[in-house]
Amino acid sequence: MAELIFIPAPGLGHIMPTIEIAKVFVNRDQRLSVTVLVIKPPSSSSGSEVTAHFESLAKTNTINRISFIELPQDEAPPMRDLNSFVTSFNDFIKSHSKYVRNVVTDLKNRTGFGRLVGFVVDMFCTCMIDVANEFNVPTNVFFTSNAAFLGFKMFIQTLSEDMNQDVVALSNSDIVMSVPSFVKPLPTKVFWSILQTREGLEFALSSARKLKKVNAIMVNTFLELETHAIKSLSDDISIPPVYPVGPVINLEGGSRKPYDDDVIKWLDGQPPSSVVVLCFGSMGCFNEAQVKEIAHALEHSGHRFIWSLRRPPDKTTKVPSDHEDFRVVLPDGFLERTDGIGKVIGWAPQVALLAHNAVGGFVSHCGWNSLLESLWFGVPVATWPMYSEQQMNAFEMVVELGLAVEIKWDYAKDLFNPKAKTNVICAKEIENGIRRVMEDTKIRTKVKDMSVKSRATVVEGGSSYVAVGNIINNFMKTIS
Structure with a gap:
């Protein structure tokens, strides 16, 4: 038996696709077994959803040849703002290296454990390359965002270290730039928000340097979607081989809530493609003024809707939670x-909603997992990004690929300070976005076509299917 060690970053948006790609590996080759090493989120961040997810997996795990080991944890410093996040997150992940080393040593000494053939680590866990090297096995990165963003990260390193450009100043400016992984010039106002500070830039540069040291990079995308970005990465000899292996999606949608059945039952009574879903991810929430603008937009649009409305964090919750009474806001x-x-509704069963034939549009924060889900189910998106690289995702979907409509693709909010002043998008602008996503037949046709391609790429003979086979073969060479 060939053994792989998987190490996801401690966030649901990273953990869930990592488990899904692990399933793909073991289902493709009966000789493979995977051990997932779980890094628990720092106590100062959103840990409850991750903990609940793994407790659920532990109780119901019937996945043959995949096992989970929860790593011990050193206490992390509080991540109160963006600067403290970027300066402590790397150290937090790196502090687990000793535990990974101990666990893997113990596994190798166990009777019945096969031959260790490699590590697969998250894009934010590249410090674990050093541990893999100690065991003399290759490391592949699983990049849970898209190929265009991967190319952007590599370009930022070139821009800063080879061309001596002031990336922080550029990120705080309002110009457009040519980036190799994008066909069209990229506005600096949609640059990855982390680049607006020196600490954030160093975090990004460190990540790019590490990525160039891995054996290969698996990206959760597919060739038919990001043809240009993937070619630009393949043409750059300084970048390790890139394998598009997506879309890697958790079609079961995670844990379910008691009211989910009521929502689905309501959808069952609606006409096909008549309902717009508004859902902004686990960290998505708005202040009362913005909530009222969304409400006015929905009411005036005349379209049926399901709205996942979450309450902003406070001193006790630290993360968005469900409202006790929606009438308050x-x-x-x-x-x-x-x-x-x-x-x-509160928390939304997003996958189940997008899969329903009554749903015809999706107002989204543009997290990459959500965009892949929307394409899989053929549901067009109206973009409302919030943080991280979501503005770049929105730009790619709207401007680059023509697969979404815009509410905003440059909206941003401070994830670490939900009460910080954020521009309020007016009801008319939101209403226009809702109308377009529900009524633009050209966009809908393009998204339906891409849905067919997304499903074809992961079945036998598809480009992502072939890519996964090539990666497995590379790992298996060590035992042949």
Whole structure:
């Protein structure tokens, strides 16, 4: 038996696709076995959802040849703002190296453990390359974002270290730049938000340097979607081989809540493609002024809707949570006026919603997992990015690929300070986005075509299917 060690970053958006690609590996080759080493989130961040997810997996794990080991944890310093995040997150991940080393040593000494053939680490866990090297096995990175963003990260290193450009100044400017992994010039105002500080830039540069030291990079995308970006990466000899292996999606959608069945039952009674879903990810939330603008937009649009409305963090919750009473933040009489037309819910079973034939549009924060899900199910997106690289994802989908419509593709908010002043998008602008995503037949046709391609690429003979086979063969060479 050939053994692989998988190390995802401690966030649901990284853990869930990592487990899915692990499933792909063991299902493709009966000689493979995977051990997932779980890094728990720091206590100062959103750990409850991750912990619940793994507890659920531990109880129900029937995946043959995949096992989970939770690593011990040193206490991390609090991540109160972006600067403290970038200066401590690397150290937090790196502090687990000793535990990874101990666990892998113990596994290798166990009776029945096969031959260790490699590590597969998250894009934010590249410090584990050093541990893999101690065991004399190759490291592949699983890049949970897209190929265009991977190319952007590599370009930033070139820009800073080879061309002596002031990347922080550029990121805080309002110009456009040519980036090799994008066909069209990229506005600096949609640059990865972390690059707006010196600490953030160093974090990005360190990540790019590490990425260039790995054996290969597996990207959660597919050739038919990001043809140009993948070619630009392949043409750059300084970058390790890039394998598009996606879309890697958790089609089961994670844990379910008691009210999910009521939402699905309501959808069952709606006409095909008539409902717009508004869902902004596990960290997505808005202040009361913005909530009211969204409500007015929905009411005036006349379209049926399901709106996942979360309460901003406070001193006790630290992360968004469900409202106890939606009437506290919604306009007076909104729920009564939209009764039967729409539903306001808390946490949303996003995959189940997008899979339903009554859903015809999706207002999204543009997390890459969510965009892949929307393409898989053929549901067009209206973009409303918030943080991290989501503005770049939105730009790629709207401007580069023509697979989404814009509410905003340059909206941004401070993830670490939800009460910080953020521009309020007016109801008319939101309404226009909702109307376009529900009524633009050209976009809908393009998204449906890409849906067919996304499903074809992962079955036998598809480009991602072939890429996964090549990666497995590379690992298996060590035992042949």
